[in-house]
């Protein structure tokens with residue numbers, strides 16, 4: 498009887514240890530079925546399981562402890578039958594560290610403008626054959642149980658933060674209703690964690706309703722969703738601060754879809770532990786990299802005789818070996834360019850997160866943040 502089962506408290510396979518704090522910022526270790534994750538952490542996105550342009554071996558060498566995948570894409574291909582045959586994605590692709598899967602709704606809404614959200618789930622027409630597909634909370638959990646991710650995300654009703662109040666209200670309440678269906682549908686014999694996602698747009702009172710509904714479910718961790726959709730930074734930071742203020746101190750917080758260096762720094766200061774974003778790897782494919790002095794766009798014509806590395810202060814495998822002159826010459830011609838720039842950008846964000854962590858632990862976060870911001874904005878092209 499599923500209803501009875503849900504009433505028994507699920508023992509989630511997650512241990513959260515806070516090793517240090519600086520005001521609201523925390524440095525912690527999250528222990529998951531596939532090892533430890535030191536926080537604050539940036540999680541690279543491998544939508545279909547793998548990071549574009551970077552091998553699993555290289556991700557290991559860069560020190561990656563957790564990768565992100567997407568339920569919608571992985572459910573389509575390879576699909577749950579293949580995943581079940583391999584006992585999950587870890588085994589299928591040979592990655593023995595942690596995986597987190599997003600629930601799929603956000604990807605459908607953002608990729609397929611045809612998506613429609615009803616009480617049943619997220620519905621859309623298949624772009625290939627026009628057939629109707631429906632991603633319900635139950636179906637999302639079924640796929641995520643097959644994937645076997647260490648952290649699964651609950652299916653949420655995702656809205657743009659700039660939607661109408663009525664739409665935001667509906668999405669907030671629906672997300673709260675769907676969490677019960679997710680918990681019921683989860684197979685608790687699998688060693689996997691379920692995180693809920695706080696919605697409510699830029700409205701603090703809606704966020705409160707969402708927070709209260711989710712926190713009462715006693716989940717192993719919580720995400721802040723529905724941000725980074727074009728709202729003003731000021732509003733964005735305020736809602737992050739509002740949520741981290743009310744989320745339980747002793748559980749991990751994950752801010753979804755955020756990966757600009759300054760946002761990672763500010764939101765770590767506000768008490769966020771986990772982040773993901775496609776930006777680092779996507780922008781690398783378009784020839785743009787992070788440096789301590791801000792963004793740098795590779796320009797083959799201007800950089801022909803520039804023998805300096807992408808970032809003077811970077812020790813990544815790309816910067817140790819290659820010049821701007823060489824890297825820009827490959828741009829838009831060779832796959833290798835995308836590969837080398839992606840490695841640099843991922844290394845840059847890993848280094849940023851490690852430095853933030855060290856600054857929290859040594860009590861020097863304020864000084865670190867001040868120096869980072871000064872260098873970043875003084876260096877803007």
Ligand code: PRF
Pocket residue numbers: 599600601602603604650653655694721722723724725726753754
């Ligand atoms: N929900 C889910 N995934 C997400 C988001 C969300 O709100 C965001 C925020 N825009 C990024 N990824 N499920």
Ligand code: ZN
Pocket residue numbers: 807808811812813814815816817841844
């Ligand atoms: Zn580098």
